[in-house]
Every structure is written in C-alpha cells, then in structure tokens.
Amino acid sequence: MISVIIVNWNAGALLKNAVSSLQSQHLVDEIIVVDNGSTDNSAELVEHFEKIKLIRTGKNLGFAAACNIGANGSKSEYLIFLNPDATVNQDTLEKALAYMQKPENSAVGICGVQLIDEKGNISRSCAKFPSTSTLAAHTLGLDRILPKFGYGMSDWNHNTTKKVDHVIGAFYLIRRKIFEDAHGFDERFFVYLEDLDLSYRVATAGWSSVYLADVQAFHAGGGTSNQVKAKRLFYSLRSRVLYAFKHLSFLNALLILLLTFLVEPLSRSAYAIARGSWQNIKETWVAYLMLLTWLPRWLISGKTR
Numbered sequence: 001m002i003s004v005i006i007v008n009w010n011a012g013a014l015l016k017n018a019v020s021s022l023q024s025q026h027l028v029d030e031i032i033v034v035d036n037g038s039t040d041n042s043a044e045l046v047e048h049f050e051k052i053k054l055i056r057t058g059k060n061l062g063f064a065a066a067c068n069i070g071a072n073g074s075k076s077e078y079l080i081f082l083n084p085d086a087t088v089n090q091d092t093l094e095k096a097l098a099y100m101q102k103p104e105n106s107a108v109g110i111c112g113v114q115l116i117d118e119k120g121n122i123s124r125s126c127a128k129f130p131s132t133s134t135l136a137a138h139t140l141g142l143d144r145i146l147p148k149f150g151y152g153m154s155d156w157n158h159n160t161t162k163k164v165d166h167v168i169g170a171f172y173l174i175r176r177k178i179f180e181d182a183h184g185f186d187e188r189f190f191v192y193l194e195d196l197d198l199s200y201r202v203a204t205a206g207w208s209s210v211y212l213a214d215v216q217a218f219h220a221g222g223g224t225s226n227q228v229k230a231k232r233l234f235y236s237l238r239s240r241v242l243y244a245f246k247h248l249s250f251l252n253a254l255l256i257l258l259l260t261f262l263v264e265p266l267s268r269s270a271y272a273i274a275r276g277s278w279q280n281i282k283e284t285w286v287a288y289l290m291l292l293t294w295l296p297r298w299l300i301s302g303k304t305r
Helices: 013-022 063-072 092-101 132-140 176-181 194-204 223-227 229-247 250-262 264-275 278-301
Strands: 002-008 028-035 052-056 078-082 086-088 108-116 162-164 171-175 208-219
Touching (some): 002 013, 013 086, 028 063, 063 194, 092 171, 132 264, 171 176, 194 208, 229 278, 250 278, 264 278
Parallel strands (some): 002 028, 002 078, 028 052, 108 208
Antiparallel strands (some): 078 171, 162 208
8 A cells, every 4th residue: 555765865763663663564655765875884784674675875865766766666555755754654644644535635746744853843844835035034044033934934833733725754754656746855855845845736737735733753853964964954955945946936036046146144143143053154164165066067068966
C-alpha cells in the first residue's frame, strides 16, 4: 500500500530511529532510503532492516532530486516522504491512509499529520502559498513580529483538522498517480520550498491538501541541516528567489530579489547584534556571499546548481 522514502545525509542515529519506527507497520511495502553521499556510516546502520531498499547516490544531489530517485524506484499506490529526523507512531500510517481511502476524500491528493517536537509541543507545520506580500514580509522579518503577515501558519495552533495549502515535507503522504502526473519535485530546488512548490502545482491541478490533527508523528526539526547553518541559509535564500521567479510576475519576483539582497542581510545582522550573536552575523554574510556568487551564474546560464 505505502512506499516510504527517506532521504539521508549524515543523519546518524536519527535515520535508524526513523526506520525502526516503520518496521512494525503492516501497511508499508518498502522503505526506500536514498543516501546522499553520507560520510557518517548512517546508511550502514539500516541496511540490515527488513523492507529496506538502500540507494546510494555517491554524492549530495539535494533533497528534491533524491526524493525523485526514491519515488522512481518505488511500487506502491501511496508515497510517504519522511524526514530522517522523524518517526511514526503505531497508528500513524493506518489512520492517515484510512482518511485518504474514504470515498468523500477522493479529491484529497496530499495529507499531513500533527508533528510533535522534542519538547512535546505541536509544530507549526502548515503554510499558505506565498504571495508577493507574504514573501516580502518574510524577507523583511515582519512575520517574526506579526506571524499572520507571513506565509507560515505559525499563528494557528494546529489543533484542528482542516484543508490547507501546504503540509510540511517532513511527513508528506501523496497519491502516486498525482506525484507522477506532477512530474515529482522540481530538482532546481536543492532543498527548501521544493515541497511547497509541489503542493502548489498539485493544487492548481485541482487536488487539495489536508492536515490531520488527530494523527501524530514525531519530528525533531532542523535535522541534519543544522550541521551547516551558513549553507542552510544560502539554500533557503536561493530557493526563495527561485520560487518567486517561478510563481510570481517578473516585476514582483524582482522586488523579492532586491529585498533579499539589499535589505535582508542588514535586518538579519541587526537582529543578530541585538542578540549578541556574532556567529550568526558571520553565518549570514557567508550565506549572502554564496548567494552573490551564485546569482550571476544563474542569470547567465539559467543553471540553479
């Protein structure tokens, strides 16, 4: 019934925990671990588990590309993209799949569940499709002060089941046919917003996404990206620019690009100074130097890598 796809990059014991939580799930046909060139031997920790199909890419291809590789090698009617820092409960998959299989939910293409973090709090895991104004608010940091102005739904307590624009890719249940019809994740996004982009394309094709508040899973959050904070920020900024130029008008996307380059590094630095975090200042400017190096390459050649 379900193929679970986990992209691994130096997740360590987290990957083993994720795979272990799936072992007793009778609905799982296969667990496909796509290892993106890990150097910590984390893949070796799970290769002996049942139902495991381990794919080694040999290098870090990015999250979107690795997800597509895993999906292309799968066979089930439903796909779940699960982060290596997430685990499922005993009834998580059964409840989520039961919801998707109800005749009245036949128009639901994507399903997410309530994610609980390490402190036992409910993660704010859903989002609205970004507009020019919400992307600008995020770029300027206004959504930190007034969350309702951003595209993240952090002002909603996530205590009720509801139709949403997007559920986070940490637990992303999608019908295989829909995934294939949408041609999977856009591999121009190395990491970040590739799931939001897919949700948007699925929605424009007439399908809906639903967040289930009565079904839970664990998600630590941050994951292995915490190991490379400057690069994480660079990838986030780059994905935002790519998303803007893909889904907004040219002038609005240009506005987001200018705000990203001319205003955001200053506001981020001011925020870091206020917190007394000189390390964050360094990481911010390293990330923007990487972005500045990438931009001409993208503008001239169109290549995003």
